[in-house]
Amino acid sequence: MHDDRSLVEARLTRVLDERIRPAVYPERLPLDVTVWHAPGEPVPVAEGLAAGTGPIGVGDRWGAPWGTSWFKVTGAVPQAWAGRIVEALLDLGFDEYMPGFQCEGLVYLPDGAPVKGLSPRNQWVRIGAPVTGGEQVVLHIEAASNPVVFGPRPFVPTLLGDRGTAGSEPQYRLGRMDLAVFDLMVWELVHDLEVLGELMRELPVDSARRWDILRAVERALDAVDLQDVNSTAIAAREQLIEVLASPAHPAAHHISAVGHAHIDSAWLWPLRETVRKVARTASNMTALLEDEPDFVFTMSQAQQLAWIKEHRPEVYARVKKAVSEGRFVPTGGMWVESDTNMPGSEAMARQFVHGKRFFIEEFGIDNEEVWLPDTFGFAAGLPQIIRAAGAKWLLTQKMSWSRTNTFPHHTFLWEGIDGSRVFTHFPPVDTYNCSMHGREIAHAAANFKEKGAARRSLAPTGWGDGGGGTTREMVAKAARLRSLEGSATVRWEAPTEFFAKAEAEYPNPPVWVGELYLELHRATLTSQAQTKQGNRRSEHLLREAELWAATAAVRAGFPYPHQQLDRVWKTVLLHQFHDILPGSSIAWVHREARQTYAAVAAELGGIIEAAQNALAGDGGTVLVFNAAPHTRHGVAAGGAAPAAAAGRKPVMAPRTSGGYVLDNGLLRVEIDGRGLVVSAYDIQARREALPPGAAAGLLQLHQDLPNMWDAWDVDSFYRNTGSDLTTSDRITASEGGTYVSVRVVRTFGDSTATQVFTLAAGAKRLDIDTEVDWHETEKFLKMAFPLDIHAERYASETQFGHFFRPTHTNTSWEAAKFEACNHRFVHLEEPGWGVAVVNDSTYGHDVTRTVRAEDKGTTTTVRVSLLRAPRFPDPETDQGVHRFRHALLPGATIGDAVREGYAVNLPERRVPGGAAVAPLVTVDDDAVVLSALKLADDGSGDVVVRLYESRGGRARALLTPGFDYEDAYATDLLERPLDTPVAVTAEGIQLSLRPFELVTLRLKRA
Known part of the structure; x- marks a missing residue:
């Protein structure tokens, strides 16, 4: 039996490849081709259609990197082909194994009407079904010669990533340009055999169903005349009817397939090329929707649809028609599929505001699902934002890429920092480019972790990354998998249909609390x-x-x-x-x-x-405007007033052993002869922040060559080697009326770092301004802050609050978080005393802890990540001059960290003027932070105030508007009224907030 099985499988592979697939197009004739190469950037369609063309032949080279060529393809349908299906086969020089990463084209009719896109797995254009014979064929192809930047591993540095360095060498050789008869019966036979062959290979060797399929396939192959496949295809298909008709088991896993083309809004191509990629894909998908009545296609990213609307209105008209029919489904409700770790609170909120508003205004669709298949991990503040935007479901696939730990669920509730929960699904197919291959379908069913409690998952189906979308071959396979014994069942469904059914069948899913940390792409x-x-x-x-x-x-x-x-x-x-x-x-x-x-x-x-x-x-009068959410230097938050006295003038004295001592009555900072901070003493608390013998503000340089994804990854072994930059070229000190500072210059490798340590009057923080003229390769630059503090966890700011991570590595889950994200601050605390490190522009950091042998004290080290130097995909990554600002805050509470994090990012502005400017609104509790103050987006003149509890506790606060208003009510992020009552009193608006609760208020002006 084993030999029979192997022989039949080998036979099936060869007969499909060498006889049956070639017979799909039994007759062909070449088309005539001419070309015009646009001299610069892409031109309007009308200009491309009207351009004069010159000769080009199959096999000729074409296409400078990032160029555009307009091919004109002409011919005539032979009279002998009357009554048959005829297609044009247009190969621009594709590599079928790299869909999305190379040349592409969009086919137009002479009148400028788009037909469909061309890509490696989609090279055909229907001419007639059937033809009458004698039809004249005239097609224009706008072809983009995007170079292959992403090739086989290992990834090598390339200058192809920018037009200015890519050169002019042609990238492609023109492939076939044929007119051909399309044999639908043979094409159907191909998919019968592919589906059954793939299923057979996934079934257990001793499965009776596997052997039933094998014998049916054997009979079908016997029925094929290898010298006349086209006339015997019907007979071969008849041998497969019974095994294809055998229905799936009632308990089979159910896959909701949704047509998809994950298109990166920029990646290995510039933004301008994505504008064309989405037009090509949308043309393809609207054409496929017209041919396939069961098919459903989904497209996220409002920006991409806006591009189609602006640049390809004729394609957009087809999209809107398909949307109105419920077949082309805008999904996700975000402006783009954004990163979610680094965008700030308001930016993350506005992704939903602008995305959802576009979908509502353009299509009348208010998305309840969030669609982020390829985002590199998910911040703990995101669930509340999703809920505040009026959504409740989340889909991603990327967590399956984690390298250390396997996430324990595929369907679950995700709980954020404020307690908001979102019904979340990770497709067990483990790809956002599902092709309906039997291996993928079997993997989804076997991999699904909720077996026994639920049996439904989603499969985003279609070529992506660079676009292309679903193919008719995928649709054909899905039709055969609708109910097929031995397989999961497959049906085309929109994301909302899937989520509604999945939530209904699984009313009590498990809960995951906190961030969804991707154990990959940390760099x-x-x-x-x-x-x-x-x-x-x-x-x-x-x-x-x-x-x-x-x-x-x-x-x-x-x-x-x-x-x-x-x-x-x-x-x-x-x-x-x-x-x-x-x-x-x-x-x-x-x-x-x-x-x-x-x-x-x-x-x-x-x-x-x-x-x-x-x-x-x-x-x-010089007025000081303060945009930060807290009062500073006598200037009200959100208002302007004459500057007040800053506090005791700081002093500076030389250290006997070299270096300087800075003192402002709140902090005493010692900088040694190496230009390193060796003491940061909290005078009021009588507490030293640094461990004995340690230095803060210390620059550390590591070798950095990850195993695979250069720009994306930093692997843990980078810590095995490194050097402390302790040698200084020169140290100088300066004093101003309200500050003292020390400037340190260091050279290392081919680079120079300049650090300025500043202690200002009235500020319980040491400012550190770092300038790096960076010319290293495959190196990682960090700045270390060793702290004499015993803490098992630390706070890292995220959207609308902060999130705790452990400082230990008890389990593999903690150990895997060796590089993590923060926004404006990290904060560590012992009961009654803490330290914060704030920044104006960095995100990556690590926190480690050791116990000192000398005094058994704990050293907890915060290191901020400054610069890397990967060579792929940009070989000049980060080369040049960079400036960073950080600050060390000994004795800081979490409230101090919040305040100073805002302060370092929102410097006061000085403007000559007259009277002080009162804030538009005030809040009497510093724990409540104003995230945004603006006028309503609808142009009504209403004032919109967004605020949140920032410290992780309960807060009762009074919000006092500084203007006359008629009414106040709570809204969602889109400024739509909610049922939540608002306590409006004569004094103002009474607020009672849960930990990290986000509230948006709309105040109607009188």
Whole structure:
């Protein structure tokens, strides 16, 4: 029996490959092809269609990197083919094993109407079904010669990632350009045999069902005349009817297939190419929907649909029609499939605001599901944001990529920092590019961890990454798997249908509390530092622009820039896509990102300046504007006033052993002759922050060559080697009226680091400004803060609160978190005394603990990640000058960490003017943080206030509006009223908040 099985399987493989598949197109003839190579960036469709073309032949090279070529394909259908199905087979030079990562095309008719996209697994265009004979064929192909940046491992540095360095060498050879007869019966036979053969291989060797299939396949192959497949295909299919008709077991696992084309909004191609990728894929999918009545396709990322609307309105019209029919399903409700670790509180909220609003306004769809199949882990603050946006379900596949621990569930409730829960599903098929292969279907069923309690999972089906989507072959396979004995059942369903059914069948799923940490791609918290800095700076500038523009609109009649802010927000949200903000895209993407962030900063700076000038009025008094949520230096949060005295003037004295002592009455800091901080003494608490013999602000350099994904990964073994940068070139000190500082310059390798340690009057924090002129390769730069503190956990800021991680490595789960994400602060605490490290632009960090042999004390070390130097996909990653700001806060409470984290990111602004500016709203409890203050998006003039409890405790606070208002009510993130009652009193609005609770209030102005 074993020999029979092996022989039949081998026979099936060869006959399919060498006889049956080639017979799908039994007759062919070549088409005539000419070409025009666009000289620069892509041109409008009309220009491409009208361009004069020159000769090109099959086998000729074409396509400089990132170029566009317009092929014109012509021919005539032979009269002898009348009554048959005819297709054009158009091969631009594809490698079928790399869908999504190479050249692509969009086919147009002469009138500019799009037909469908061309990609490695989708090379056909239907001419007629049937044809009458004599039809003239004229097709135009807009072909993108995107170079293959992503090749077989190991990944090697390449200059192809930017047009300026990619050169002009043609990338492809033109393949077949044929007109061909399509034999539908043979095509159906191919899929009968593929589905049965794949199922047979997945069934147990001793399974009776396996042997039933094997014998049926054997009979079918016997029925095929290998010299005349086309005339014997019907007879072969008849031998398979019985085994294909045998239904699935009633308890079989059920797979909800949804057509999908995961398209990275930028990655190994620039943003402008994604604009074309989504048009090609949408053209393909709308065409497939017309041909396949059971098929359902879903597309996330409102930005991508907005691109189609703007750049390809004729494609968008087809999309809207398919959406209205319920076949093309916008999903996810976010502007892009963003990273969720690094975006700040408001940015994460606005991903849903702008995404959901687009889907509502364009399609009348209010998404309840969040669709993030490829995001690199999920922050603990996300469930509350999802709920506040009016959604309740989450899908991701990426957690299956974890390398150390296997996540214990596929369907579960995910609980965030405030207690909000989201019904979450991880597709057990373990891919967002399912192709309906029998191996994938069997894996989904066997892998599903909820067996016995639930039996439903989802399979995103279609080629992705670079797009392409579902193919007719996948649809054909799914039809045969609808109910097939030995297999899971498969039906096309929209995500909402899947989630509703999955939730109903599994009313009490297990609960996972806290972050969903991906045990992979940890270096994305550090790579491309300037992209991350641009994001952080943009987020805080947007906060300021909204705050001051709203205040000026209410106080001074300033025209609130609704459309301008809307556009800038969408730009910032786009760049939070999970391969842009994480730093894992080609050089072109990050070069453009730096330019974009500079333009955003200039534009928002203009809004802020105009609004503040409108508020300040005329006068000679210097007003200090404070956009941070807490009162500082006598300046009310959200208001402006003349600067107050800063506190006792700090002093500086030389140390007897070299270096300096800085003292402002609150902190005494010692910097030794190496330029390292060796003491940070909390004068009031009489407590030293640093362990004996340790140094803070210490730069440490590690070798950094991960096993696989250069820009994405840092592997734990990087810690095995490293060096402390303790040698200084020069140390200088300076004093100002309100500060003292020490400047230290160090050179190492081909790089230079300059650190300035500053102690300001009235500030219980040591500021550390670091400038690095970075020219290392495959290195990792960290800055260490060893602390004399015994803590089993530490707080790391996330969206709308903070999250605790252990400092120990008791289990593999803790050990795997050797690099993690924070926003503005990390905080460690013993009862009654703590320390915080705050930053203005870094995210990656690690925390470790040791016990000192000398005094048995515990040293807990916080290290912030500054720079990396991977060579793929951008060989020049992070080369150049970078500036960072950090601060060490001895004696800090969690409230201090929150306050100073905001302060370091929102510096005060000084504007000449007249009278002080009162805040638009005030809150009488510092635990309650104002996250956003703005005018309502609908242009009504209502004031919207978003706030949250920031310390992880209960809070009762009074919010007092500084303007006349008629009413106040709670809303969701989209500023839609909720049923939640709001306690409005004569004094203001009484708030009672749970730990980390997020509240949005809308105040109707009188």
